[in-house]
Amino acid sequence: MFDVNKIRQDFWMLQGKTNEGKPLIYLDNGATTLKPNCVIEMINDYYKKFTSNIQRSDYQLAYQVDEAYQKAREVVADFINCQSREVVFTYGATHGLNQVAYGYGLKNLSKNDEILITVAEHASNTLPWYRLAQITGAKVKFIPLDDKGRLTLENVKKMLNEKVKIVSIAHVTNVLGYCSDIKEISKAVHEVGGILVVDGAQSVPHIKTDVKDLDCDFLVFSGHKMCGPTAIGVMYGKYHLLEKMEPLMLGGGMNSRFDASFNVLLKEAPHKFEAGTPNIEAVLGLKAAIQYLQAIGMDNITRYEVQLRKYAISEMKKLDNVIIYNSDADVGIISFNIIDKDKILFGHDVSTYLSKHGLCLRSGNHCAKNLWQHLGTDSTVRCALYFYNTKQEIDKLIEVLKTTTLENCIDAVI
Amino acid sequence: MFDVNKIRQDFWMLQGKTNEGKPLIYLDNGATTLKPNCVIEMINDYYKKFTSNIQRSDYQLAYQVDEAYQKAREVVADFINCQSREVVFTYGATHGLNQVAYGYGLKNLSKNDEILITVAEHASNTLPWYRLAQITGAKVKFIPLDDKGRLTLENVKKMLNEKVKIVSIAHVTNVLGYCSDIKEISKAVHEVGGILVVDGAQSVPHIKTDVKDLDCDFLVFSGHKMCGPTAIGVMYGKYHLLEKMEPLMLGGGMNSRFDASFNVLLKEAPHKFEAGTPNIEAVLGLKAAIQYLQAIGMDNITRYEVQLRKYAISEMKKLDNVIIYNSDADVGIISFNIIDKDKILFGHDVSTYLSKHGLCLRSGNHCAKNLWQHLGTDSTVRCALYFYNTKQEIDKLIEVLKTTTLENCIDAVI
Amino acid sequence: MDSVKDNPILKREIIMDHYQNPRNYNLVDDNNYRQIHMYLDSCFDDIYLQVLINHDIIEDVRFDGVACAIATASTSIMTEIVKGCSIRQADKIIQNYFDMLNQKDYDEKLLKEAIVFDTLGRQANRIKCATIGWKGLKKLIDKNKNDKE
Amino acid sequence: MDSVKDNPILKREIIMDHYQNPRNYNLVDDNNYRQIHMYLDSCFDDIYLQVLINHDIIEDVRFDGVACAIATASTSIMTEIVKGCSIRQADKIIQNYFDMLNQKDYDEKLLKEAIVFDTLGRQANRIKCATIGWKGLKKLIDKNKNDKE
Ligand SMILES: Cc1ncc(COP(=O)(O)O)c(C=O)c1O
Numbered sequence A, B: 001m002f003d004v005n006k007i008r009q010d011f012w013m014l015q016g017k018t019n020e021g022k023p024l025i026y027l028d029n030g031a032t033t034l035k036p037n038c039v040i041e042m043i044n045d046y047y048k049k050f051t052s053n054i055q056r057s058d059y060q061l062a063y064q065v066d067e068a069y070q071k072a073r074e075v076v077a078d079f080i081n082c083q084s085r086e087v088v089f090t091y092g093a094t095h096g097l098n099q100v101a102y103g104y105g106l107k108n109l110s111k112n113d114e115i116l117i118t119v120a121e122h123a124s125n126t127l128p129w130y131r132l133a134q135i136t137g138a139k140v141k142f143i144p145l146d147d148k149g150r151l152t153l154e155n156v157k158k159m160l161n162e163k164v165k166i167v168s169i170a171h172v173t174n175v176l177g178y179c180s181d182i183k184e185i186s187k188a189v190h191e192v193g194g195i196l197v198v199d200g201a202q203s204v205p206h207i208k209t210d211v212k213d214l215d216c217d218f219l220v221f222s223g224h225k226m227c228g229p230t231a232i233g234v235m236y237g238k239y240h241l242l243e244k245m246e247p248l249m250l251g252g253g254m255n256s257r258f259d260a261s262f263n264v265l266l267k268e269a270p271h272k273f274e275a276g277t278p279n280i281e282a283v284l285g286l287k288a289a290i291q292y293l294q295a296i297g298m299d300n301i302t303r304y305e306v307q308l309r310k311y312a313i314s315e316m317k318k319l320d321n322v323i324i325y326n327s328d329a330d331v332g333i334i335s336f337n338i339i340d341k342d343k344i345l346f347g348h349d350v351s352t353y354l355s356k357h358g359l360c361l362r363s364g365n366h367c368a369k370n371l372w373q374h375l376g377t378d379s380t381v382r383c384a385l386y387f388y389n390t391k392q393e394i395d396k397l398i399e400v401l402k403t404t405t406l407e408n409c410i411d412a413v414i
Numbered sequence C, D: 001m002d003s004v005k006d007n008p009i010l011k012r013e014i015i016m017d018h019y020q021n022p023r024n025y026n027l028v029d030d031n032n033y034r035q036i037h038m039y040l041d042s043c044f045d046d047i048y049l050q051v052l053i054n055h056d057i058i059e060d061v062r063f064d065g066v067a068c069a070i071a072t073a074s075t076s077i078m079t080e081i082v083k084g085c086s087i088r089q090a091d092k093i094i095q096n097y098f099d100m101l102n103q104k105d106y107d108e109k110l111l112k113e114a115i116v117f118d119t120l121g122r123q124a125n126r127i128k129c130a131t132i133g134w135k136g137l138k139k140l141i142d143k144n145k146n147d148k149e
């Protein structure tokens, strides 16, 4: 059974008084998440009990780490339902998207081809495509969102044509938290002969993800947003695509041999994409994080978050100084602003005030800088829930939001 | 005073029986190093006391981490004597070299230009240049080594001409441990208008590095080879070069703004090179590692290592089943093979036998696959010392090397 | 201004007033003004600053943009203080303001209403907001000096 | 072979003999042979394997390359065992060998001298060395089957 109080005991950060000497109410889970003790322990184990590099099993210690590293790939594969050789370890979602744009895009796109994204995409799912377009002469086009800011299958279909080579979209967007129908979109994209890249940074941590079922061609995500360490991510790719892709980085560990006559034999995928000493510690940490999430159950996590979000929305709606931009979104992200004297309070001022009460919420444009014309505001305050948040924390948020005035925001600073 | 026994108490890994149930004798420091407790503690602190993402100081926790992250840059700058804005955090030396090749090389090289490296370079300092040459039409040429495998100023000068745009060499090579005269080489390279890239992966951990004094244009190194965490490295670059360079990866955190009309304004260096959530944990860990090394003193570290190496060499020379390939090298790397019945024992067989006695040594080509023609052997066993190794450990190595026969190697396996 | 220093309610009122009715707001379309664009990635503050310098006297300072209460108010207050000052005097005022935020010794009299931020240095994550306009002015003045040399 | 199983000295001698005098060593230049290149990045083992299959009988197996004692000896032993076998039989032997290394049940009689590796499964990091030649043979046999279908 899902028992949030028991779960909270797994998190050191939730025990003390970690923000401004107040008990931490961490609602910035879209940026990064807290780590359960088992992940921290795994990292400690690597550094205290079996530090060593991988890829050479000359001595037992190294072999142990090598095995654990390979095992982690299997755990990831099981988690998203693919083969382990389709799991490429990256340094994060950003790295993964750059790898796809460079490795697949440069080879397969040319002048007049089209890349489709939306204005709700994160910078990391926008800028690599801008550059790819610039280099290849392809065009980036934006699939229009509906008036709530959602991506609909209809709008995707309207934009599809045989020039479309790549469609790259978030499964769940990081500002509005809408979940797109990847399965249907993927069908439509494949019908015109394109490939579908899914940015899973905000979805994989929150909803069960099955790449076979979704039938996407690539999926990227980041460990640190799902209870794992920083600088570890995954790029899933269908194997036949990975086989033909060029690595973004070259170096040790990813080649089988090379000589002074410029003959180079790369390893097979996934290894050819993992140049240099990888983030060993974090690969092991990610494994622990995934096993932790699986033990709780991804479905339980989603169900709990949806419930908690509903509660938060209904409470926030009772306040008349709050504008919510995505009341009906699918997962735990709530984007809002506070009004005082008929004016939207600047997010940074609001966050500072909330912080004084232990509440950690991020404000700003959340790296989705193309979205703002659409929403009619420059920035929002973002409450991003995770499965360790509670109703009591929401109650505290509501209580503090009630008193969020320009006066109080200023008093928080001077 | 340098007291190795006291130092060893700083390392968890050196306390228990960590390899095959034997006290660990870790001599694979060229691959990665053990981590002192202060580094592990710093990582724990980040995960247990102040987990949060950087770049947005909306609440106190995030601000704290942001400050620590910036502070780490200053600590690195102080360590290698540059400005903090010249310190780019990378995921490792490999990432750094790829970033230089992509960001500087693609822009500045064209057909008939020349890139100089040596056959002693690591794969990570070879393959990015092969690709750069392939794309731009420039040529990679090899500066000949002398008969001991050393890079001499004379040989560099012989190869220099006005077509040479990039010279990229290791300060200390990872197989033979020879230290090149970067300061003089840099002068010579600048005279013909080229730039000098220094691979410091094996030097920065072992000898005091002053980029102003060396006057190199770029220097890359990895944290995990100098008591720091995995997946953190540094790319130092002269600021005017960084300013003109293109980032290898694009995404969140490295842009100031962008819009749907494809206008993109990147942040200034070093930030424009740090796309996505960086390895926050490891940046803080690297800071702790550097401060730890500084407290011991880099000069003390070098002195101790040189001494210990001398001792090891003199003891190994007494054995007649050992061939040493680099007796007179400068720092703690000893590359050797064992002879039994007039035949070189295969390195992997030797390593397995040594491992049974707690000794961790790597064998193989150490990612410098171009070097082997030069040495006349396919691979070596590598003993790579660090400041926490002791004479007693060397004595144990010698004792076990004496009994390293084909028979014993086989018995170790069956 | 001593009364302000010990009077948090008065401080807050001054800041609110400058935030809600920023002085010297809106830019002018005049090539004699030097202009600079200042922005903070970490807070989304984004302002444009203009200054008109004649014979080493700051004849006008103007600003515009989107910014938080602290950034807007501190910039607005700055424009009022330095308008009419000589460049040397402005330099001194700016230095004093930074000293105050860095919790060093400073000369209160020079800072006039800017004294409302005397304790802001304790809220380290907002120092950037409170200095964005001031740093912009400093850059414009320095550019002016360099151009004349 | 029971005597071998319990006799580490004999085991070692067999392995040494095959390492120092590998059987069926050196490749032939004959297009009727199928060839495969097998290498381990993690151990630097690097061998070429050739097989001549006629009417489902393995008429010849040869190998060449640079490899550690375990890889060389295990491959050499393999060539002796499977030469003359039918493909079906070879498949069975290979499966038994893998079972032995994976510490599962297996039929000793089929493995002949390869029984010297019966405890190698406990030294997990060397399993790759002890199987490199065997995996190569398996691939060549599978290819042969596929080509015929
Ligand atoms: C000389 C040299 N250069 C580069 C590297 C690559 O370092 P990393 O794997 O940390 O990227 C190494 C590490 O083995 C090295 O020894």
Ligand SMILES: Cc1ncc(COP(=O)(O)O)c(C=O)c1O
Pocket: A030, A031, A091, A092, A093, A094, A095, A122, A124, A125, A170, A172, A173, A174, A199, A201, A202, A222, A367, B252, B275, B276, B277, B278
């Ligand atoms: C939707 C989305 N995509 C991509 C990213 C980039 O992830 P990372 O910074 O871990 O590379 C984020 C993180 O903010 C995100 O929310």
